[in-house]
Amino acid sequence: MRLGRHRAALLPEQRRRKALRRGILAGLSAVAIVAAGLVVIFGSGGVLCTTREPVLVDVAAAVDVAPAVMEAASRFNGTKTAVGGRCVLVQVTEHPPATVLRTLIGDRAGVLSERPDGWIADSSAWIRLARQQGASALPAGESVVATSPLVFATRASLAQRFSVGRTEMNWRMVFPSTVRGRLTPNADEPDVVRVPDPSLAGAGIATVAAARDVVGKGPEADKALTAFVRWAQAGSAPDYRSMLAAVDDRTFWQRPVVIVPEQSVWNHNLRPSSDPVVALHPREGTINLDYPYVVTATDPSVAEASSVFAGWLKGAQAQEIVRRAGFRSGDGAQGPISPGPQIPAEAPRTRASVSPQDIDDALRAWSRLAPPTNILVLADTSKHMAEPLNGTTRVSVALAAAKIGLQLFPASTHMGLWEFADKVGRIKGYQERVGLGPISEPDSGQVIRKSRLDELTSTITAHPKLASSLYDAIHSGFREVSEEYREEMNNALLVITAGRDDGKGADLRQLLDQLRREWNPDKPVQIIVIAFGKGVDRAALSQITAATNGSLHEAQEPGEIIDVFLAALARRLCHPTCKPTT
DSSP: OOOSOBOTTSOHHHHHHHHHHTTOOOOOOTTTEETTEEOEEEOGGGOEEEEEEEEEEEEEEOTTTHHHHHHHHHHHHTTTOEETTEEEEEEEEEOOHHHHHHHHTTOSSSOOSSOOSEEEOSSHHHHHHHHHTTOTTSOSOOEEEEEEEEEEEEEHHHHHHHHHTTOOOOGGGGSOTTTTTSSSOOTTSOSEEEOBOTTTOHHHHHHHHHHHHHHOSSHHHHHHHHHHHHHHHHHOBSSHHHHHHHHHOOSSOSSEEEEEEHHHHHHHTTSOOSSOEEEEOOTTOBOEEEEEEEEOOOSHHHHHHHHHHHHHHTSHHHHHHHHHTTOEETTSOSOOSSOOTTSOSSOOOBOTTOOHHHHHHHHHHHHHHSSOEEEEEEEEOSGGGGSEETTEEHHHHHHHHHHHHHTTSOTTOEEEEEEEEEEEETTEEEEEEEEEEETTSBSSSSSBHHHHHHHHHHHOOOOTTOOOOHHHHHHHHHHHHHHTOOTTSEEEEEEEEOSOOOSSSOOHHHHHHHHHHHOOTTSOEEEEEEEESSOOOHHHHHHHHHTTTOEEEEESSTTHHHHHHHHHHHGGGTTTSOOOOO
16 A cells, blocks of 8 residues: 555645645646736636745545545635635645644654644544544544445355355454354355454444444443454455455455445456455445545645645535546435445435444454553463363362463463472472563474464373462562563463462462552553362452452363453453452
């Protein structure tokens, strides 16, 4: 995706005059100056308009709407519209909304070289977010330039296959198949539904809102939303173009569906194809993306000129341009001009239950659930884990569960593994098997951590004669994660145990005192305990997890681990005010 593209809304001489506005004197315009005399033009309404020092307006537009706005700016510049007797000239540049947002709130990294004078994002959520994060001076009353409903897009041949199998597109498809009650999708439904990255695209934000709306509220809903985020992260894409290109690629996914704005399907199908991409409406109703224009200029004259252009974009001439580019009108009343057979003729039914507040809440939920994890796993290999459980041993069940849980963590995860039992590490009550670090990189040697972790979940065994050093191991592991704390990640200590300590080291009171002294709310490390079998000291473990705003879970079968992990990860939604849970 090319960023920063701009089109000839300004001539080179006119662009140089932008420097005049910023206090830099430049050459005279060959267009505006004739023999040192000033050219005066009657603009719209007979207003005198001088081109000697035009009011230059830089507009940053979301990538998909930028080409239409560029064409509109060129048409607007031809009208010689005046502000204070000076011609208004508009230049449009395409920029992702996240980059513009960072610029407006004063971030230093990943920002534009200059603040824009107007901004067209691909969702009003970006503008609300900018105001919440520090750009409170943005004026109210932004105007919507265009709209485009979210659609489920796939190849025409696959759409026919889904229709024959009576598979309707629906928002529950964004969840992994395990949430829908099966391990893998069936042959009549998509094998993947990819969503745009919500941190980069308005369609991604709206998809998270729809997912949250579908599952509702409460602990089970939080687990489902967490599953969606983990699933979506693996297949999210930075822009609509690459997502639709992946639909045409038959080398990886067999039955791909992507969630994109309707206009991007129209744009994709400008290239002829024997199996074009079609847009399908979800049965529960969809969410309309709006493309709002907000004035961002700080200079009063430029702000006025930016506002004039915003008003012009709502007029008939500009609205025809955006509709010819595959968008619906700003008020949503008129569809695209010449949409083609791949765009549904009927207007989509909107999902009225999703409000702007719901969209903002969904974005906050994603921001809490999406960051990668920095996690150290403590595996209990004491004599208690050698006890029988469901025809095998506790340690076998626990490690089989860990093998399943390992698949939930993406390549961005940092993970390590210690086993613990009294004297297993000679003097210490634990032994480091894999050092904490990126799972996609080796701890030492050539084997990456994830492969080493997967191997250990099949080979570690319990020690029938060794007592449990649970409390000492928890304190040492907690201190290790605290020392290796990563600001950009969620940091946790995961304890897989039989749930008993044999009193060979620190007692419960000492451990709790240590955790309360060392736990830092500004650098929180959560302790998550998964206890297997009977005889678990629930009272003690509940106090340990509560001291770090963590959670306690009991399991009997390896398959329960997915539910346990999702429940633990879902606590990020309430952190740091989560209630103690078991």
